[in-house]
Each structure stands twice: as C-alpha cells, then as structure tokens.
Amino acid sequence: MAEPRSAASYSGESLLYLTDEQLRQGIEAMFFAYRGFTADPDRILSDLSYGRAHHRAIHFINRAPGTTVNNLLAILGVTKQSLNRVLRTLIEDGLVESRVGQSDKRERHLFLTEQGAALEARLSDAQRARMRAAYRAAGPEAVAGFRQVLEAMMEADLRRTYVRLRDGGQ
Amino acid sequence: MAEPRSAASYSGESLLYLTDEQLRQGIEAMFFAYRGFTADPDRILSDLSYGRAHHRAIHFINRAPGTTVNNLLAILGVTKQSLNRVLRTLIEDGLVESRVGQSDKRERHLFLTEQGAALEARLSDAQRARMRAAYRAAGPEAVAGFRQVLEAMMEADLRRTYVRLRDGGQ
DNA sequence: CAGCTTATGTCAGCCTTGTTGACATTCCAA
DNA sequence: TTGGAATGTCAACAAGGCTGACATAAGCTG
The missing domain is CATH 1.20.5 (Single alpha-helices involved in coiled-coils or other helix-helix interfaces)
Known part of the structure; x- marks a missing residue:
C-alpha cells in the first residue's frame, strides 16, 4: 500500500469514518453478517444433504434459464470440475435439466425442473425474509x-x- | 413465512425498497461483494499455503490476545476439532503461542508471536485498503x-x- | 478425600467442495 | 481436412468443515 496506515491522521475532520478502527468494525460486521445471510438456506439445504454450492447453482440457473455451464462458471468463480460435481447430483435428483445446445452441440443449456424451481423458491423465500427484516429495520x-x-x-x-x-x- | 411474498403489494409507496426484486439484488450484491472482501487476503494466504480459516483465527487472536480456545470457538462458529487443526499448524509454524492457563490448567491462552503479528498486519492492511477504497467511494x-x-x-x-x-x- | 461429572482440548476418520490433470467431443479456421 | 481451441466429463487430491472417542484437569458430592 502506498497509502498511510490511517488516512484519518491526515485530516482532522470528516474522514473519521476511514480510521483503522472504523474499517476494522466494518470488516467484522461483514464477517458476522455473512453468516446470518447464509444461515437460513444452509439449514434447509442440510436437511436435503445439499450444500451452499448447490444453492448457488440453483439460484443463478433460475436467474438465467438456459445458461450454459461455461457461463455459470464465470458467475460462480469456481472451476468447471467443481461445478460439474454439483450439477451432476442436481441433474440425477431431477432438479436441473441439461439440454445439449442446438447450434453448438458442445454446450449444455441448464434449466430448473418443476421440482428444482420449488426448492429455489423455498430457499430464496427464506433468504429474502431475512433480508426484508434487515432492510425494514434499517x-x-x-x-x-x-x-x-x-x-x-x-x-x-x-x-x-x-x-x-x-x-x-x- | 407468515408474510406475503412481496410486502410492496400492500403499499403503493415508500416500501418499494422491499420488493422481491430489490431484495434479490441485495442478495446478489452480498454474494459478489463477499468475494471481493476476501480476495486480497486469500491471495496472500495461498502463497503461504494457509487458508481463510487461518486468517480468521489470526484476526481474532489479535483482537483479543490471551483468549482461550473455547472463546475463539464461540466467535468463529466452528467445532473445536476443526479449529484445532488450524491452530496446530499456526503453533507449529511459530505464528501463535499457546500458554496453559494459570488458574485453570485445562485452558490454553492464545497469543500471536512477533511473526504472527507481522502476518496479521499484512492481511489486515490488504483488507482495510479494499474497505477504505469502498468506504471512500461511497x-x-x-x-x-x-x-x-x-x-x-x-x-x-x-x-x-x-x-x-x-x-x-x- | 474418593469417585463421579463436567469442561477443555486432542486425535482419528469422514464428507463437501475446492483444486489440477487427463481426456472425449465438437467446432472452426488455415 | 486437419489441427487447434472450446466445452464438458472423469479421476484423484487438498482444505477445512463435521462427529466420535478419548485424555486430562476441575469441580462436586457422599
């Protein structure tokens, strides 16, 4: 870092929200809040012996139906091998359907089945409920x-x- | 949920920030931002073949020097077995020191060594730099x-x- | 104070979900 | 038409969650 350790030391006022102490509080807030953010879906998923990785896949397939594996990879930021394992179980369990591309047969287009959409709704209802409560409170x-x-x-x-x-x- | 799926349908105004669409955007923002939040420390850690778990332990030992294993457990929300593996490597590598409790010899009190404090500073400098840039921009x-x-x-x-x-x- | 119960920490082994490497299929461009 | 690039799959490994079993130290109770 070329910057001084505490930017606030340069300015007596109006930058107090940039002190190391303030930043550290923000970092810890982010850490603890993320746990709450994932807590409700995690509970639902563990009953079904799925994990967070399955949730992420389901979420973004729902957001962009027909997306390709490669596209999903870019969004999720994991390797294709890692995603593939998760997708395989979702397809086996009938939550996701994979259709070979028409123009390009290398591609697989992904869709939620009715059952997959039902789980997606359950998960995002839970996550939105927490988010809504936080938004309303703030x-x-x-x-x-x-x-x-x-x-x-x-x-x-x-x-x-x-x-x-x-x-x-x- | 006892609540209606979209709270906004009940109110024509002033609750537009609580629509399902707004909430979903907040959820995705949280997902993508958390990746940025951890990106810089992750890069430093992977060079040292440590992981995020080591970072968390180092962070909170620095915050509360002399804390016990049990106390750290409550903060981190993992099992003691899982934390133990991470602590063991940090102690072996000379980043953390574990002292047997004086009054209660079952307890171990945890401290960063000079070397541990140096890594902590490096990690939190990186994380604070990102946080400071985001705070300043916003x-x-x-x-x-x-x-x-x-x-x-x-x-x-x-x-x-x-x-x-x-x-x-x- | 002897012996049971509780608290704390460690060791062993399993599972999820990251990773890399090897490879099959398909497409496209030289 | 053929060789390289893109896409996806299979196999094996590593990090870091988890549970179970256990050792040690304190505290409690008859």
Whole structure:
C-alpha cells in the first residue's frame, strides 16, 4: 500500500469514518453478517444433504434459464470440475435439466425442473425474509448506502457481472 | 413465512425498497461483494499455503490476545476439532503461542508471536485498503447505512458478540 | 478425600467442495 | 481436412468443515 496506515491522521475532520478502527468494525460486521445471510438456506439445504454450492447453482440457473455451464462458471468463480460435481447430483435428483445446445452441440443449456424451481423458491423465500427484516429495520436510506458500499467492494469483473444481472436479466 | 411474498403489494409507496426484486439484488450484491472482501487476503494466504480459516483465527487472536480456545470457538462458529487443526499448524509454524492457563490448567491462552503479528498486519492492511477504497467511494452516509443493514442481518447471538468486540475490545 | 461429572482440548476418520490433470467431443479456421 | 481451441466429463487430491472417542484437569458430592 502506498497509502498511510490511517488516512484519518491526515485530516482532522470528516474522514473519521476511514480510521483503522472504523474499517476494522466494518470488516467484522461483514464477517458476522455473512453468516446470518447464509444461515437460513444452509439449514434447509442440510436437511436435503445439499450444500451452499448447490444453492448457488440453483439460484443463478433460475436467474438465467438456459445458461450454459461455461457461463455459470464465470458467475460462480469456481472451476468447471467443481461445478460439474454439483450439477451432476442436481441433474440425477431431477432438479436441473441439461439440454445439449442446438447450434453448438458442445454446450449444455441448464434449466430448473418443476421440482428444482420449488426448492429455489423455498430457499430464496427464506433468504429474502431475512433480508426484508434487515432492510425494514434499517430503512430505505440505509439500504441505499448498503448497496453502494457493497458495489464498491466488488472486484471489477464481478461488478460488471452483477450490474448485467441486475439491469438486464440475462 | 407468515408474510406475503412481496410486502410492496400492500403499499403503493415508500416500501418499494422491499420488493422481491430489490431484495434479490441485495442478495446478489452480498454474494459478489463477499468475494471481493476476501480476495486480497486469500491471495496472500495461498502463497503461504494457509487458508481463510487461518486468517480468521489470526484476526481474532489479535483482537483479543490471551483468549482461550473455547472463546475463539464461540466467535468463529466452528467445532473445536476443526479449529484445532488450524491452530496446530499456526503453533507449529511459530505464528501463535499457546500458554496453559494459570488458574485453570485445562485452558490454553492464545497469543500471536512477533511473526504472527507481522502476518496479521499484512492481511489486515490488504483488507482495510479494499474497505477504505469502498468506504471512500461511497461516502460517510452510505457507510452508516451499510453498517446498519449488516448489523440487522446478523443472528442475535453473533450480533451480541459483534457489539461486544466493537465496544469493549475483549 | 474418593469417585463421579463436567469442561477443555486432542486425535482419528469422514464428507463437501475446492483444486489440477487427463481426456472425449465438437467446432472452426488455415 | 486437419489441427487447434472450446466445452464438458472423469479421476484423484487438498482444505477445512463435521462427529466420535478419548485424555486430562476441575469441580462436586457422599
């Protein structure tokens, strides 16, 4: 880092939210909050002997039906081998359908089955309920700030992916 | 959920930040941002063949020097067996020192060695740099909102732990 | 104070989900 | 038409979760 350890030492006022102490609190808040964020889906999943990896796959297949394995890889940021294991169990269990591409037969297009969509709804209902409670407790201005900071925290390529999903659907 | 699927359907105005679509965007923001949040420390750690688990242990030992294994367990939310594996390597590598308790000899009190403190500083410098950039880009009001929402998202017992660390040190 | 119960930490082994390497199939461009 | 690139699958390994079994130290109780 070329920066001084504490930026606030340079300015007596108005940058107090950038002290090491403030930043550390933000880091710990992020750590503890993420546990809450995943807690409800995790409980549902463990009953079905699935894991977080299955949830992520189901979520983004639902968001972009017909997406290819390769596309999903870019979003999830894991290796194709790792994703493949998860997809295989979801396909075997009848939650996901994989269709060979028409124009390009190397590609597999992924869709949720009725059963897969049912689990997706169950998981995201639970996760949204927690999110809704937090949003309601904090209020609209806080929510806007929350999203601004999160967006600024993303790596550049993931921010593009996030914005594309947010604005464009596909 | 006893709640309707979309709270906004009940109110024509002022609750638009609670629509399913808004909530889903918040969920995805949280997912992508967490990857950015851990990216820099992860890179440093993988060079040393350590993982995120080592980082968490080092972070909280630094925050509360002399803490016991059992106390750390409560903060990290993993089993003692799982933590033990990580601690063992950190102790073997000379980053953490474990001292048998004086009053209660069953307890082990944990401290960072000089070398451990050096790694801690390196990791948290990197993580704070990212956090500082995000905070600065978003501004103080956004930061306040960010922390409000995160706090409201935590599970109750973790929120207590978080607040205790934030306000009390130990 | 002897012996049971509880608390704490360690060791062994399993499972999920990351990883890399090897490979089959399909497409495309020289 | 053939060789390289893209896509997806299979196999094997590593990190870090988990449970179970157990050793040791304290505390409690008759």
